[in-house]
Amino acid sequence: MKPDRARTVSIYVHVPFCVQKCHYCAFDSTASREITWQEWLQVLLKDIEFHAHHRDGRNRKIVSIFFGGGTPSLLPPEILERILVQIHRFWPLVEPLEITLEANPESTTFDKLTQWRSLGINRLSLGVQAMDDARLALLGRPHTSQMARDAFHAAREAGFTNINLDLITGSPGHTTSQWHDELMQVLALKPQHLSCYALSVEPGTPLAHNLDHNHLQLPDEDTRDALYFLTQNLLGAHGFERYEISNYARPGFYCRHNRALWLSGDYVGLGPAAHGKITLETGAIMRWVNHWPLNDYVQALKQDQPPMQWLEISSREEAAADCLLMGLRLVSGIPRDLYRDIAGHDLVENKAREVEFLEREGLLHIDCDTIRFTARGLDFMDSCLLRLI
Numbered sequence: 001m002k003p004d005r006a007r008t009v010s011i012y013v014h015v016p017f018c019v020q021k022c023h024y025c026a027f028d029s030t031a032s033r034e035i036t037w038q039e040w041l042q043v044l045l046k047d048i049e050f051h052a053h054h055r056d057g058r059n060r061k062i063v064s065i066f067f068g069g070g071t072p073s074l075l076p077p078e079i080l081e082r083i084l085v086q087i088h089r090f091w092p093l094v095e096p097l098e099i100t101l102e103a104n105p106e107s108t109t110f111d112k113l114t115q116w117r118s119l120g121i122n123r124l125s126l127g128v129q130a131m132d133d134a135r136l137a138l139l140g141r142p143h144t145s146q147m148a149r150d151a152f153h154a155a156r157e158a159g160f161t162n163i164n165l166d167l168i169t170g171s172p173g174h175t176t177s178q179w180h181d182e183l184m185q186v187l188a189l190k191p192q193h194l195s196c197y198a199l200s201v202e203p204g205t206p207l208a209h210n211l212d213h214n215h216l217q218l219p220d221e222d223t224r225d226a227l228y229f230l231t232q233n234l235l236g237a238h239g240f241e242r243y244e245i246s247n248y249a250r251p252g253f254y255c256r257h258n259r260a261l262w263l264s265g266d267y268v269g270l271g272p273a274a275h276g277k278i279t280l281e282t283g284a285i286m287r288w289v290n291h292w293p294l295n296d297y298v299q300a301l302k303q304d305q306p307p308m309q310w311l312e313i314s315s316r317e318e319a320a321a322d323c324l325l326m327g328l329r330l331v332s333g334i335p336r337d338l339y340r341d342i343a344g345h346d347l348v349e350n351k352a353r354e355v356e357f358l359e360r361e362g363l364l365h366i367d368c369d370t371i372r373f374t375a376r377g378l379d380f381m382d383s384c385l386l387r388l389i
């Protein structure tokens with residue numbers, strides 16, 4: 001295990017509450033108010049203490065904190081403050097600490113933004129998803145494109161200099177000319193970071209139901225490909241670096257939190273349904289998932305029981321597969337010695353035939369320091385990974 005990996009950890013806090021359930025959403029979130037903020041805070045404080053005292057997770061320095069959801073911008077700032085104080089009580093920090101908060105336009109106000117800044121939150125991730133009101137309605141989002149613009153400008157005014165916008169491509173009826181127009185609107189805002197994910201249709205969602213019953217249709221494969229390449233070309237032409245398959249940033253604004261996770265960093269997940277992963281000194285990897293639904297998580301903590309269940313300890317083979325799955329999403333790939341540390345072997349020696357094939361096809365590049373997919377390899381990432389894992 002690399003020394004810095006053994007000494008650091010990222011913290012993820014899952015805030016599961018939402019204003020309403022979006023039509024495509026299969027995340028662990030809820031639009032019902034089952035408990036008060038105060039009740040939720042009390043159990044979360046216990047959760048932080050529980051995980052802080054767990055062996056091997058303690059005494060590590062925190063490199064980043066990420067409030068995700070759900071809709072963390074619904075949290076009253078005084079609750080956020082209590083959570084941060086509790087985290088700082090137990091874990092030392094690495095400066096400069098990146099603290100990200102995911103926010104949705106309908107629950108983002110100038111007052112909240114200024115309070116978030118004063119709490120040390122220095123990266124905002126706005127759930128914009130689309131800059132077209134009809135598409136936002138189709139996705140079941142409770143905001144309009146004007147509300148997204150207003151939230152962005154308010155964030156700038158409040159002092160946020162590092163803002164990400166989350167966007168979704170490939171929803172029913174999405175065309176390249178519409179996407180071009182949306183991207184130009186987004187670029188006019190001058191954000192530092194853009195996450196552009198292709199829509200994933202999850203079973204059991206209203207969107208899946210409407211597609212199954214032919215009320216809606218997804219764009220065909222050619223259109224989806226054209227959307228994918230349009231994103232790369234337009235953002236590249238406007239000075240954004242594509243540093244991960246779906247993530248683009250101005251130089252110096254990569255998301256530290258996600259980058260650490262893509263490079264096999266350890267993380268402590270707090271809050272219901274959050275996952276965690278800690279690498280032990282022996283190299284074994286322990287994983288857990290906090291209870292979900294919400295009531296199971298709350299009741300466990302109220303009764304001073306562990307709020308989570310352990311997952312099986314990962315074998316070295318599984319850890320090596322995870323390292324490739326996560327790390328090869330990055331355009332810069334994986335340090336070759338990181339893979340060697342985790343897997344206990346060198347990829348070139350262990351997968352000689354597969355590596356040779358992928359290199360010959362111009363899909364994979366390996367040198368002394370790095371294992372990475374080429375631009376073409378990233379376009380066919382899933383099938384390339386299948387060969388390697």
Ligand code: SF4
Pocket residue numbers: 017018019020021022025026027029069070071104127
């Ligand atoms: S805001 Fe996000 S987590 Fe909440 S319902 Fe919509 S997609 Fe799901």
